[in-house]
Amino acid sequence: xxxxxxxxxxxxxxxxxxxxxxxxxxxxxxxxxxxxxxxxxxxxxxxxxxxxxxxxxxxxxxxxxxxxxxxxxxxxxxxxxxxxxxxxxxxxxxxxxxxxxxxxxxxxxxxxxxxxxxxxxxxxxxxxxxxxxxxxxxxxxxxxxxxxxxxxxxxxxxxxxxxxxxxxxxxxxxxxxxxxxxxxxxxxxxxxxxxxxxxxxxxxxxxxxxxxxxxxxxxxxxxxxxxxxxxxxxxxxxxxxxxxxxxxxxxxxxxxxxxxxxxxxxxxxxxxxxxxxxxxxxxxxxxxxxxxxxxxxxxxxxxxxxxxxxxxxxxxxxxxxxxxxxxxxxxxxxxxxxxxxxxxxxxxxx
Amino acid sequence: xxxxxxxxxxxxxxxxxxxxxxxxxxxxxxxxxxxxxxxxxxxxxxxxxxxxxxxxxxxxxxxxxxxxxxxxxxxxxxxxxxxxxxxxxxxxxxxxxxxxxxxxxxxxxxxxxxxxxxxxxxxxxxxxxxxxxxxxxxxxxxxxxxxxxxxxxxxxxxxxxxxxxxxxxxxxxxxxxxxxxxxxxxxxxxxxxxxxxxxxxxxxxxxxxxxxxxxxxxxxxxxxxxxxxxxxxxxxxxxxxxxxxxxxxxxxxxxxxxxxxxxxxxxxxxxxxxxxxxxxxxxxxxxxxxxxxxxxxxxxxxxxxxxxxxxxxxxxxxxxxxxxxxxxxxxxxxxxxxxxxxxxxxxxxx
Numbered sequence: 001x002x003x004x005x006x007x008x009x010x011x012x013x014x015x016x017x018x019x020x021x022x023x024x025x026x027x028x029x030x031x032x033x034x035x036x037x038x039x040x041x042x043x044x045x046x047x048x049x050x051x052x053x054x055x056x057x058x059x060x061x062x063x064x065x066x067x068x069x070x071x072x073x074x075x076x077x078x079x080x081x082x083x084x085x086x087x088x089x090x091x092x093x094x095x096x097x098x099x100x101x102x103x104x105x106x107x108x109x110x111x112x113x114x115x116x117x118x119x120x121x122x123x124x125x126x127x128x129x130x131x132x133x134x135x136x137x138x139x140x141x142x143x144x145x146x147x148x149x150x151x152x153x154x155x156x157x158x159x160x161x162x163x164x165x166x167x168x169x170x171x172x173x174x175x176x177x178x179x180x181x182x183x184x185x186x187x188x189x190x191x192x193x194x195x196x197x198x199x200x201x202x203x204x205x206x207x208x209x210x211x212x213x214x215x216x217x218x219x220x221x222x223x224x225x226x227x228x229x230x231x232x233x234x235x236x237x238x239x240x241x242x243x244x245x246x247x248x249x250x251x252x253x254x255x256x257x258x259x260x261x262x263x264x265x266x267x268x269x270x271x272x273x274x275x276x277x278x279x280x281x282x283x284x285x286x287x288x289x290x291x292x293x294x295x296x297x298x299x300x301x302x303x304x305x306x307x308x309x310x311x312x313x314x315x316x317x318x319x320x321x322x323x324x325x326x327x328x329x330x331x332x333x334x335x336x337x338x339x340x341x342x343x344x345x346x347x348x349x350x
Numbered sequence: 351x352x353x354x355x356x357x358x359x360x361x362x363x364x365x366x367x368x369x370x371x372x373x374x375x376x377x378x379x380x381x382x383x384x385x386x387x388x389x390x391x392x393x394x395x396x397x398x399x400x401x402x403x404x405x406x407x408x409x410x411x412x413x414x415x416x417x418x419x420x421x422x423x424x425x426x427x428x429x430x431x432x433x434x435x436x437x438x439x440x441x442x443x444x445x446x447x448x449x450x451x452x453x454x455x456x457x458x459x460x461x462x463x464x465x466x467x468x469x470x471x472x473x474x475x476x477x478x479x480x481x482x483x484x485x486x487x488x489x490x491x492x493x494x495x496x497x498x499x500x501x502x503x504x505x506x507x508x509x510x511x512x513x514x515x516x517x518x519x520x521x522x523x524x525x526x527x528x529x530x531x532x533x534x535x536x537x538x539x540x541x542x543x544x545x546x547x548x549x550x551x552x553x554x555x556x557x558x559x560x561x562x563x564x565x566x567x568x569x570x571x572x573x574x575x576x577x578x579x580x581x582x583x584x585x586x587x588x589x590x591x592x593x594x595x596x597x598x599x600x601x602x603x604x605x606x607x608x609x610x611x612x613x614x615x616x617x618x619x620x621x622x623x624x625x626x627x628x629x630x631x632x633x634x635x636x637x638x639x640x641x642x643x644x645x646x647x648x649x650x651x652x653x654x655x656x657x658x659x660x661x662x663x664x665x666x667x668x669x670x671x672x673x674x675x676x677x678x679x680x681x682x683x684x685x686x687x688x689x690x691x692x693x694x695x696x697x698x699x700x
Contacts, residue, residue: 001523003549004575006448006494012585015408032403041399044595049391052564052599053382055557058365082432085588093468098356118443118586144356173351199353207405214402214594225354235362236468238435244564245394245595249402 013114016317025340027331028315030153030182030292032211034263034334036249037256040212043248056244058235063242063250067219070254071191076224079231080250082241084181084205084218088147089115091201091220094233095175096121100144105134107324109149109179121145128155132286132294136163140170149179151187154319154329156288161188168197175226177201182290184209184264185271191221198223201230208291209264210253217242217250267291271332277342281349292331294324300349302326312344363464366667375690377681378665380503380532380642382561384613384684386599387606390562393598406594408585413592413600417569420604421541426574429581430600432591434531434555434568438497439465441551441570444583445525446471450494455484457674459499459529471495478505482636482644486513490520499529501537504669504679506638511538518547525576527551532640534559534614535621541571548573551580558641559614560603567592567600617641621682627692631699642681644674650699652676662694 016029060080068075081087092115096102099122104112106125116123126138132155139146146167151158168176168190178190180202190202206217220230234241242250253260271288278285278295286294296302306318306328317329332338366379410430418425431437442465446452449472454462456475466473476488482505489496496517501508518526518540528540530552540552556567570580584591592600603610621638628635628645636644646652656668656678667679682688 003445003523003525006445006524007579008444008447008583009579010582010586012582013589014585015405015589018405018407026404029405031405034403035400036402038399040402044394044397044399047394049388049394050385052386052390053384053561054376055365055368055379055381055563056566057368082591082593083588085590089587094358095353095356097358114586118583173353174356175353211403213405213590216406216590216593229357229359232360232362233358233468235364236360236464237439238433239363239365240435240563240566241432243432243566243593243596245599246593249595 010118011114013111017315019315023313025314025333025337027333027337027341028317030208030290030331031213032208032263032267032291033332033337034211034266036211037253037259039252039256040249043252044245047245047248051244055240056242056247058239060242060247063247066251066254071221073194073221074224077194077221077227079220079227079234080242081218081234083207083216084179084203085111086216086241087203087218087220088177088179090234090237091177091203091230092116092121093119094230095177095201095226096145098144100142102145102147103139103143104147105152107132107152107155109153110319112147132157134159134163136166139167143171143174145174145176146171147177147179149181150190151182151289153182153290154292154317154324155286155294156182156290156292157286158187158289161190161192164190165193168193168200172199175199175201177203179203181205181208185289185291186268187289194221194223198225201226206250206253210260211263212249212253215246215249217246267332270335270338273335274330274332274338277338281342281345292329294327294329296327302328308348309341309344314341314344360468361464363461367665369665373663375664375683375687377683377687377691378667380558380640380681381563382558382613382617382641383682383687384561384616386561387603387609389602389606390599393602394595397595397598401594405590406592406597408589410592410597413597416601416604421571423544423571424574427544427571427577429570429577429584430592431568431584433557433566434529434553435461436566436591437553437568437570438527438529440584440587441527441553441580442466442471443469444580445527445551445576446495448494450492452495452497453489453493454497455502457482457502457505459503460669462497482507484509484513486516489517493521493524495524495526496521497527497529499531500540501532501639503532503640504642504667504674505636505644506532506640506642507636508537508639511540511542514540515543518543518550522549525549525551527553529553531555531558535639535641536618537639544571544573548575551576556600556603560610561613562599562603565596565599567596617682620685620688623685624680624682624688627688631692631695642679644677644679646677652678658698659691659694664691664694
């Protein structure tokens, strides 16, 4: 026997590349091409460093309160974490604790099976239809929990609110997590269902629409009961997860509503132009409510285009997985970045 | 059945109070009374907020490299996390994965049993002797892992390096975690044993000696194998745990070695004076290698003194637990804060 026999061995999630260097166009990890609100810069410049000698507020009360106000819920319905991945990891650990399988689509955020494996949670994947659409009825079966990314990743495709509601309603004995990382780019949120379904948890992030991927701020909104259980697990893992600077940054970003809506509007507008440009080049584009597009071409293989673009300093995401191995996921950048992308594609595709 | 039947229900760790308000003297959570290095303030003022739109470096390479250099190990032997609680939580999840019980002292950091309960890890506590000393031979039995805080909390008492080595050596089939949160205040580190014992993990924090409790920076140093397993679990939980600002703060704090050693020296000097003052008042003081003292008085009950001090705005820590329910844990503050503490005690104790 050896100490290694007792070690938990897992195959970790592989995040998208984080290349650095000038001239690189990074359209591979769904970051926002615009900087965060100037209010964030003010927080950094004016932050009293002496505060850092003390532990941060373990309950992130101020940030929780502004989130509660923004989304029209009570602060006991809000949970904050170190990015939505942290919120999701703790939610899987808290809520998916039965022997029955957790359900999620076969094509979705590839971290879900990783969390299941880490915590020993059984799961079944539910195939999306040919158009990568979710069929609510497929989830009407015995399960130990459900997690749906909406809009979905990497497809960008949105399920309607009535489909989401039907899933939540038909599994009252399970917690249903709706992962709304991309909802601000035009989707319809399940937050309107929170008061009606005690088993519904909506998870959000500041990483995309609020340009704060580098700060690690995620949150969940749900019934008081779900949030209390989730907080108990969080306080059994690490009392102080979000540092003092980040808590202040979160409050500042959330409060600058004008900047937020301007940024989101610009990205949606760039997305509409990008759809047109992809179509002109003969690509098929999955309808997107997110800050990225999922595209495929009838004659140019996706892996070939991926490698060609990477060679020219443009990073997009390619998943070598069943059903989607001829697709590229392209984050919406600035208008200039997209112009450069399409110049390269036009030149290559002749 | 209800969705609540499938939820993981735990009794969370209760952190020390975080009172706010002017005039309060906070000696209850072992924070550093001095602010972090001025280099930390410069990082905040000069940080380019645009960087925050991108994900942070998931491997915190720069911080890892300066830590490796500081402690004379390779960067593959360093793991960083969101405070040492995060590092410890992930280490419990990774390394304590057998049916045999994990061992730790009966009197120690009260988060250890909480992590065991959260992850379903069996454990046994091993009684310290009457003087709150650890006896290495007590750990020479079948176990699924060992965790020792050294110096111990809440006692402050240090186990010798030879005792630590004997524990690690006698359990080659288990991972032994030495939690050195307080080692910089005069203790002898087990880092010197790292190259000899592949099953040894040393955990440290920036929260105490580097005055950065508010930033959440912890790290572990161990064999390449242990760090690789730990990283796999971390990357299965959350790819991006430490935000970009905090990574830069950590590098700045670690690099300002003069400020660090000055601060530590001041706290040790204040501690020595505090020991003398407690003794003058008739307290017994457990020998401390930490930034706090564990004290008891033959005639004044600890809970009474705790309440009296709290009423006068001085927060110390009282644990209503077997064997230590007549002790107070008092963090070493500034000389002025300690002067105020002893004035109040002298006045009360006549």
